[in-house]
Amino acid sequence: MSDQKVNILLVEDNPHHGELAMRALKMHNLAENFFWVKNGEDALDFLFCRGEFGLRKIENKPRVIFLDLKLPKKSGLDVLKEIRADERTKDIPVVMLTTSREEKDIVEGQNLGLNGYVVKPDDFEKFAEAIRNIGYYWLVLNQPPKR
Amino acid sequence: MQNQQPDLQTLYERLRESEEKYRRLVENAADIIYRTDGEGRFIYMNPVSLRMFGYTEEEFTGKHYLELFHPNFRNKARQFYATQFFNGRFTSYLEFPAVNKEGKQFWLGQNVQPLMEEGQIIGFQAVARDITDRVHAEDAMRKSEEEVRTLNAELEQRVIERTMQLENANRELEAFSYSVSHDLRAPLLTINGFSHFLAEHLGEKLDEEGKRLLTVIRSNTQMMQNLVSALLMLSKTNKKELEMVAIDMTALAEETFLEIASPEVVKKIHIEFPSMPQAHGDKLLMRQVWSNLLSNAIKFTLAKEERTITIGGHSDENRTIYFVKDSGAGFDMKDVGKLFGVFSRLHTDEQFEGTGIGLSIVRRVVHRHHGDVWAEGMPDKGATFYFSLPVKI
Structure with a gap:
């Protein structure tokens, strides 16, 4: 992959939920520069420009990461830990998307500096609205700090 | 003379009388009384001894004392009495299994004293009692x-x-x-x-x-x-951990009703909220109880022409009983056991929508509060759901 600008990085292993998120973003014209990886390792390769993402520049950070909690191999919380542990990536806003309502996950995410936590509603219209709200907030309302 | 010494004849008489008294005492005693010589061979035994062991006086006389002991106990007995005499103890007490002439075993508790004459042991005297029971x-x-x-x-x-x-x-x-x-x-x-x-x-x-x-x-x-x-x-x-507080059940029931019933539904149903006794419980879970019971009542009442829901509560010494009574579809009392089970439903989806879990949640909550749930109903005549909570001491 070339060195393109990315607004939203989606980390989601469920292909259908990924498509739902993508369609929801499209519905609200927020899908520009959207990139989707299917597991935690790919997400970290992407962010740290390793492997198939070797040509990317690390400075081209996504403006927000939508991170699924339950991922194969590396969990969402593990990925978050590594993002927060590195000077170059620790400022990227991360919003957790999950079907889990387990309180311990929420607390652990908050301790790791999670910027938001969205429990995926069962209902698509509510889901689309949640996606729109967080996309709108992080891409439109929230201005990244000037360098 | 006042202090006249008795003559020999009188003394002899008195001694004979005293010995007679002593003999009668020993012969009529309920306990075994016997005496051995210095080697431990019997020289005297009272009638109880003869009866208990089953020997005649001739057989008994000359027997060694250890022969009365159960064979397994003889070594122990020998040591016990050797120690008593070695230490010069005047009296000893021992409980032991004895055997009679027929080999039948019984238990004796026995006191033994040495008989002394001029500083020498000339024999032994023992009193024993049956302690088998x-x-x-x-x-x-x-x-x-x-x-x-x-x-x-x-x-x-x-x-x-x-x-x-x-x-x-x-x-x-x-x-x-x-x-x-x-x-x-x-x-x-x-x-x-x-x-x-x-x-x-x-x-x-x-x-x-x-x-x-x-x-x-x-x-x-x-x-x-x-x-x-x-x-x-x-x-x-x-x-959920229970957070026990005092709950105004009247207010809670009304709040919950208005929360779950849409304005149109509220208009269609006749319901009043009489004053009910306070409860002591977890407010969030109690809200769930009212919510499930009231939404059931609404669901089953809406289809009828007569749409009345009656709620209430009263306390006795130990508990407070609350109830929700509706004029809805009711149920057959033979199905009452199925009401509170998970996924068990008495109606089809076409009749009434539902998950079949609501009442089992009610039961779980009430049981966690150490209360009870039960119901009464008749087909087409409505149903009444009761739950009780212990009165806070």
């Missing part, structure tokens, strides 16, 4: 104490095992509720979303039948969502 009673007591100990140990072991099983079951239940919340919800969102896209994709091309098919998919997805939410609520009901 006491020894047997003690044995039985020891045995039953041992049995109790064994039973207690077994019981403790069983409690440990059961506790472990329960803990495992609880862990499984938690894993299950986690899986319900995550793994079952994920495909639901997908079905819901993609049926939405399908409708959008087909748009104008969708005819009436197509629309109906999609509606069936949608409404069933909704039903499944309700089920999953209700299951989650049930498992949360188990896990």
Whole structure:
């Protein structure tokens, strides 16, 4: 992959939920520069420009990461830990998307500096609205700090 | 003379009388009394001795004292008496198994004193009593104490095992509720979303039948969502720690009713909120109880012409009983056992929608408050659901 600008990085292993998120973003014209990886390792390769993402520049950070909690191999919380542990990536806003309502996950995410936590509603219209709200907030309302 | 010495004849008479008195005492005693020479061979035994051991006086006389002991006890007895004499103790007490002429065993408790003459031991005198009943009673007591100990140990072991099983079951239940919340919800969102896209994709091309098919998919997805939410609520009901507070049940029932009933429904139903006794419980869970009972009452009343819901509560010494009575579809008392079970429903979806979990949540909550739930009903004559809570001491 070339060195393109990315607004939203989606980390989601469920292909259908990924498509739902993508369609929801499209519905609200927020899908520009959207990139989707299917597991935690790919997400970290992407962010740290390793492997198939070797040509990317690390400075081209996504403006927000939508991170699924339950991922194969590396969990969402593990990925978050590594993002927060590195000077170059620790400022990227991360919003957790999950079907889990387990309180311990929420607390652990908050301790790791999670910027938001969205429990995926069962209902698509509510889901689309949640996606729109967080996309709108992080891409439109929230201005990244000037360098 | 006042202080005249008695003559020899009188003294002899008195001695004979005294000896006679002494002999009668010994012969009529209930205890065994016998005497041996210095080597331990019997030279005198009273009638009780003869009766107890079954020997004639001739057989008994000249026997060694150890012959009266059970063979297994003879060494021990020999040592015991050797120690007594070695230490110069005037009296000893020993309990031992004795055997009679027929070989029958019985227990004796025996006092032994040496007979001294001019500083020499010339024999031994013993008084013994049958203690068989006491020894047997003690044995039985020891045995039953041992049995109790064994039973207690077994019981403790069983409690440990059961506790472990329960803990495992609880862990499984938690894993299950986690899986319900995550793994079952994920495909639901997908079905819901993609049926939405399908409708959008087909748009104008969708005819009436197509629309109906999609509606069936949608409404069933909704039903499944309700089920999953209700299951989650049930498992949360188990896990939530109780925060016990005083609850104004009248206010809580009214609040809950207005929360779950839409304005149109409120207009259609006749309901009053009389003053009810305060409860002591977890407010969030109690709200759930009112919510489930009232929404049931609403559901089953709406289809009828007479739409009345009556609620109330009263206390006695030990408990407060609350009830929700409706004029709805009711139920047959033979089905009363099924009412509170998970997934058990008395009506089909066409009749009344529902998850079949609501009343089991009610029961779980009330049981966690150490109360009871029960119901009364008649087909088409309405139903009354009761729950009781202990009065706070």
